[in-house]
Amino acid sequence: MQATLGGSHVDMDTREEGLPGKPRFSAQPHVGRWLSPFFLTCAVYFLLWSPENQPSWVGALIKCLPILYLVVFLWTVYPGGSYSLLLQGALLCSAVGDSCLVWPEAFLHGMAAFAVAHLLYLWAFGLTPLKPGLLLPILLASIPYYGLLLWHLPPDMVLPLTAYSLVLALMLWRGLARGGSTCWGALLFTLSDAVLAWNLFVHPLPHAHLVVMATYYAAQVLIALSAFQSPRLKSN
Secondary structure (H helix, E strand, O other), X not given: OEEEEOOEEEEHHHHHHOOOOXXXXXXXXXXXXXXXXXXXXXXXXXXXXXXXXXXXXXXXXXXXXXXXXXXXXXXXXXXXXXXXXXXXXXXXXXXXXXXXXXXXXXXXXXXXXXXXXXXXXXXXXXXXXOOHHHHHHHHHHHHHHHHHHHOOOOHHHHHHHHHHHHHHHHHHHHHHHHOHHHHHHHHHHHHHHHHHHHHXXXXXXXXXXXXXXXXXXXXXXXXXXXXXXXXXHHHO
């Protein structure tokens, strides 16, 4: 049974049975319209950011706004189903991480928040299909990079960053295995973190902040859009 309210389509039988719901709106043709605030908040962040900016709660809020909007986007357009809820949880943890990274002294707290976000993404992506062959190229790329990075890390950062890198690599594996926009989102997330770490600990890179944040925002929106490619959604 379906009820239609102002162009919205709700699958009543699915909700009553407690199964993952379909998108609340016919979102596929209107994704651009729904994501306009996301792109607007990204533009505001890039326009207002300056390397001379001092850490502040206002700056942290502006940085988090695109991610917080993605939470609202998923909750509004596709509120049902564990996959969407896990993505929303990961996005909220990412927003906490974004806020912490505004203050250099809170770097470890930010990394911990992002580690939790990646674990939630791992849970959402699942282990099907397994595709263990994807681990080989990930290891071939990761081991030389982190081997070089470890030489430049302060001693107290070696263990936390190693643990975080392992979680990130697992998230990348499951994202690649899932395919679709999840694949590209996981790749861009990994690229963003790799550029950030190299810029912080090894050698400053030109336009590093622009590259880090552009790839990061793109990664998050691509992963959020995977809610509409979810196998659970297709099965409904």
